Amino acid sequence: MDAYLLLENGAEFHGCFIGPERELISEIVFNTSMSGYLELVTDPSYTGQAVVLSYPLIGNYGVCREDMESERPLLSALLVRELSELESNWRSEGNLRDFLIRYDIPGISGLDTRAVIKQLREHGTMNGLISGRQYEGEEREALLRRIRDYRVRDAVRRAGRKEISEYPPSGDGGAWTAERPRFRVALFDFGAKQNMIRSLQKRGCHVTLYPPATRAESILRPAPDGILLSNGPGDPAEERELIGEVRRLYESEIPIFAICLGHQLMALAVGAKTYRLKYGHRGGNQPVKDIESGRVYISSQNHGYAVDAKSMDPEIAAELFRNVNDGSNEGFRYLRKRILSVQFHPEACPGPGDSAFLFDRFMDMMEAGHER
Structure with missing residues (x-):
């Protein structure tokens, strides 16, 4: 037809x-x-x-x-x-x-x-x-x-899972188990990709996934070793309730890794602004530059909005990654918190695995939290 x-x-x-x-x-x-x-x-x-x-x-x-x-x-x-x-x-x-x-x-x-x-x-x-x-x-x-x-409308509520789910560790030759995981990670699900969960599991993490309607207190109460803010759809600035919950997570001392929509929500939670890209970044060949090292990584991306780096308070966060094609922000390192956020997808699927090391950096952040 x-x-x-x-x-x-x-x-x-x-x-x-x-x-x-x-x-x-x-x-x-x-x-x-x-x-x-x-x-x-x-x-x-x-x-x-x-x-x-x-x-x-x-x-x-x-x-x-x-x-x-x-x-x-x-x-x-x-x-x-x-x-x-x-x-x-x-x-x-x-x-x-x-x-x-x-x-x-x-x-x-x-x-x-x-x-x-x-x-x-x-x-x-x-x-x-x-x-x-x-x-x-x-x-x-x-x-x-x-x-x-x-x-x-209501894209995040439609994309996120409806119930709390548990995912035991799967990696490191079986050294980590559901009873004895390497770390316990709370995943705030705004539309999380499955490979995001797998990337944590294979590093020995027990993942507890929370639906988008979850309150920050419910995530913080079990005292997880780390929190992952996932990707998701829609205009981040319209998610006012979520921004408030992310702000409460920011105020905790728990390490946080924020990806894509999670990166945008974290920026909005501390007072930065987002804007709509002309036609977005969607594909597996987006070059991003690590500002501190000068190295360029090829990344997988899927987003129509970006954080205005100039609107971020320099006392709160430093720009960490930048898009080589259009200069838009691709990540922040938060200065007084153990928080890392990126606009691109280190879990890829599909796409290159150049930036998968960021999950290992998240592991290091949680390890440092144990040592404090």
């Missing part, structure tokens, strides 16, 4: 439906990764967004549940140039088309994704309509107004 993408500026593109054939309005974003489409589709940070993949052939190695970054996909739709009808991979458990149908995720194949991405790069992130029909005249103008007015 024919499918159409209508952007809020009136640009229209044609393709064919893959997955459910239904109409929806969504924020349209793009990702430049060349592989890892299943991890992208199941990244909770895409809640409420339709994702355009720049790589032209998608689905050629099928889907494998072990590679999923959440229990189910939360994105609104998937937009691709060509969907492979043949999957070739010994690990494959099915094809991408059936996966989208199973989770009621609409998609469009046969789309001129290069032209769509050019629109987004030139005009910035836009909303769009996915539909099986074209609209004309007054009906089209009224629809364009609806598209422009669309906003993603």
Whole structure:
């Protein structure tokens, strides 16, 4: 069946439906990764967004549940140039088309994704309509107004898990157990990727995951060795309640590692400001520079907002990482606290593992806390 993408500026593109054939309005974003489409589709940070993949052939190695970054996909739709009808991979458990149908995720194949991405790069992130029909005249103008007015709502509550969950350690040759973990880490889940949990488990950590509605007191009461603030979707400045809870965590003496949305919320909690990027950073090839060492790392990223480094009080935190492409902030080192925050994804998946060492730095922060 024919499918159409209508952007809020009136640009229209044609393709064919893959997955459910239904109409929806969504924020349209793009990702430049060349592989890892299943991890992208199941990244909770895409809640409420339709994702355009720049790589032209998608689905050629099928889907494998072990590679999923959440229990189910939360994105609104998937937009691709060509969907492979043949999957070739010994690990494959099915094809991408059936996966989208199973989770009621609409998609469009046969789309001129290069032209769509050019629109987004030139005009910035836009909303769009996915539909099986074209609209004309007054009906089209009224629809364009609806598209422009669309906003993603309650994204963090939808992306985060609903119940407290426990994840025992899995690494170091079995030296660490659920009864005797290396560290106990509280993970504040705003839409955490599964590999974030695995990165802690394999370093001997017992992870207790807390839903986004959790109060700071409930996280602090068991006295964890460290706290991880996860990635997640949406505009960080709209999460006023979460900012207040993060402020209470900041005021504790527990080591904190904040990633992506967690990084933004921590900055807002201490008085800094965030702003919307023109079209965001989404892909596995974003270069970030360590300001202290001068070394550049290739990172995986998925965010549409950034922290204004100039708005951060220099008495509170020092800029640690910076994006090489556009100079935007990519991380802070908090000066009077054992807090490290980064805008990019050291757990990657998909993407390069250049910055995975930051989890080891978090381990060092917790070790230092034990020695105090």
